[in-house]
Amino acid sequence: MNNILILIGLYSIIGTLIALYSRGAKTQESFFIGDRNINGIVSALTYSATTYSAFMMVGLVGLSYATGVGALGFELTYLIGTLFFLSYYGPKIWRIAKDKGIVSPSGLIEERYGQKTAKTAAFISLLALIPYTSVQLTGVALILEKNSNLNFSTGIIIVGILIALWAFLGGLRGVALTDSIQGIFMIVVSIFALIWVSLRFDFSAISSMGNLMYVPNSIWTPKFFLGLTIPWFFFALTNPQVFQRMFIPKDLSALRKMIIYFGFFGIIYTVIVTLIGIELKVMTNQGLFPLVQYRDNVTPTMLSVMPEWLSILLALSILAAAITTANSIVLTLSSMVSKDIIKEKGILFGRISIVVITIFIGLFAVKKISYIVELSVLSSTILLCLLPLILGIFHFKMGKDFTGVITLIGGFLISVGLTYFKISIIGLPTPVITLISCFVIFFVSGIIESKQYK
């Protein structure tokens, strides 16, 4: 048995023991949001580990390698947007959720718009996030296949079992505690990786990057930047797995700590990851690192030239990043199925849906269906249709169920249609068109519904 498999075995045992230690939840509030009693540090670490997926160490390293400093701007603009929305809406959302006993992210939408809207939001979240999560599994299984000779399907099964098991046993407490340990592990290993790369990097050679060290350039045009950044800028409000994290801190002080510590985690991790990508590109220019044509292969190539101990730890940190994101998504989606679709009082169907959703994710991942990749890229754009409804809770009084359902379905169809038929309206990126359309639909249907109601 090779070393990485031994480490994965050890990692699985530790995670399972933590999940077993966290079990005992009987109520929905306890199982899905830890009785709203999570301290600031654990809240921050689970928020960070949930947000930062395998995309960081695989996708963002590759994006920085291929496109330069624009990748940093894109990721930090996301972070700034998240900090802004968390600091403004975080306390309001935390308080409403606590006062009204809201557990699932759609619960807040149900409170304001009605049951049909909450159900539609739950279905759209399932449609958007299952393909997204399956791509995480595919990426990790490919890395495991390359580094441990573990068969691709076996990799998917192992990762799938860990995702479902830890969420099934420990609920939010299990997920949050395993997230915390893995979050620390991810950042520590990434620091080692950066040190290893930086020791081989000549800072004076940075000019070999040319125009990739400023924006705009041939890749990072304002249109490209906007197209990538807009869906992510609103991520904290539109993605249910992070939205639900605003319910879990035990008090406002813990919520504040969650936001601040997450901010520091985000800055450090983003700087490390983008710096690794840029440094590797400079090393390629100097002939010190192989030229990588396909950007998602940059990290696997780096793993293949690193010392074995570091490449094993880094591969494990990528596995951890994927699992922490995936099990948080699965737990949140199961809370939506349990609370908003099935409307059960206990957690039986919530637990069953953890298993069912994970099986779906695994099946999509094993099949490697091409449109799944497209859907996963589209997930953050699809979820933009939730934004007018979330902002409507605090700022706009018009509209109930009709407005909610029309906005969600309209936004979903527009985002999928524009992408599928590759339609560009007056040269604007798809997320921008989707966002504008969702608000137009929301206001028009809201005015119509308000007039009918009168």
Add this chain to the structure above:
Amino acid sequence: MLMKKFELSIIVILMAIPFILFRTEDFTVFVYWVTVTLGYLIYIMFSTKRWANE
């Protein structure tokens, strides 16, 4: 709310500045973006201090 709109406008403008101002092939833009983000995080640390008493 007006203050928050102002805050949002400022951070968006600050993040967009490299698209207009910098043309150097070194770490200037990198350092600038990290500094703005760090500065905003420190601002949030101070502006949310009162939460601890609520």
